[in-house]
Amino acid sequence: MKEIVLDTETTGLSVKDGHRIVEIGCIELDNLVPTKNIFHVYLNPERKVSEKAFEVHGYSDEFLSSKQKFLEVVEDFLSFIEDKKIIIHNAEFDIGHLNNELSLIGKPRISNSNIIDTLELARNKFPGSGISLDALCKRFRIDNSKREKHTALIDCELLAKVYINLIDQKEPTFDLAEKNVSKIALDNNQDYYKKIITPTKKELSDHSEFLKKNLKKNYF
Numbered sequence: 001m002k003e004i005v006l007d008t009e010t011t012g013l014s015v016k017d018g019h020r021i022v023e024i025g026c027i028e029l030d031n032l033v034p035t036k037n038i039f040h041v042y043l044n045p046e047r048k049v050s051e052k053a054f055e056v057h058g059y060s061d062e063f064l065s066s067k068q069k070f071l072e073v074v075e076d077f078l079s080f081i082e083d084k085k086i087i088i089h090n091a092e093f094d095i096g097h098l099n100n101e102l103s104l105i106g107k108p109r110i111s112n113s114n115i116i117d118t119l120e121l122a123r124n125k126f127p128g129s130g131i132s133l134d135a136l137c138k139r140f141r142i143d144n145s146k147r148e149k150h151t152a153l154i155d156c157e158l159l160a161k162v163y164i165n166l167i168d169q170k171e172p173t174f175d176l177a178e179k180n181v182s183k184i185a186l187d188n189n190q191d192y193y194k195k196i197i198t199p200t201k202k203e204l205s206d207h208s209e210f211l212k213k214n215l216k217k218n219y220f
Helices: 051-057 070-081 091-104 118-125 133-139 152-166 201-214
Strands: 002-010 021-030 033-042 085-088 115-117 181-185 191-195
Touching: 002 051, 002 070, 002 091, 002 152, 021 051, 021 070, 021 091, 021 152, 033 070, 033 152, 070 091, 085 091, 085 152, 091 115, 115 118, 118 152, 133 152
Parallel strands: 002 085, 085 115
Antiparallel strands: 002 021, 021 033, 181 191
């Protein structure tokens, strides 16, 4: 099953105040393992970045002025997320901004039915505890030292690991010397591993014999 981990950065908090998206980052997961497929763009928001937003992500008006506009990347973005569940931390914020951008150019809005909000997952799993991305990284012992500023791709990498832990699917890390290990690299610094263990003929035979001897009755 393929899913998309998504994060955005913006010029400010509220679309009601005319704030726009300046960065979109997406990482594809295939059965919870990050693939090499990513979508990442900086955007010209066609307005100034607020001082508070600049303190968060560090993208200046000068830097963003030469970037593409949302209209120029929207088809590639929609194609990337098509028919996939979208994993977001605090989805109300990101989807609100994305749907605002889509509405401005006459495109259909993203349906909430396709969204998994890790903020809600964390709130239900750890009521009364810190549920920010940094707090969850600390809880699950995920290294977030690269997160000096809020940048979309770094936040996506961290959120992918948080999401796996939130749904109780521990991130697989196996010894590379072992057999039957398939390796998928997210980038030059992060490797993920899956191990498939195939039972031997004797194990299958022993299992079959056990079922015959011990499960003659239907206990359910």
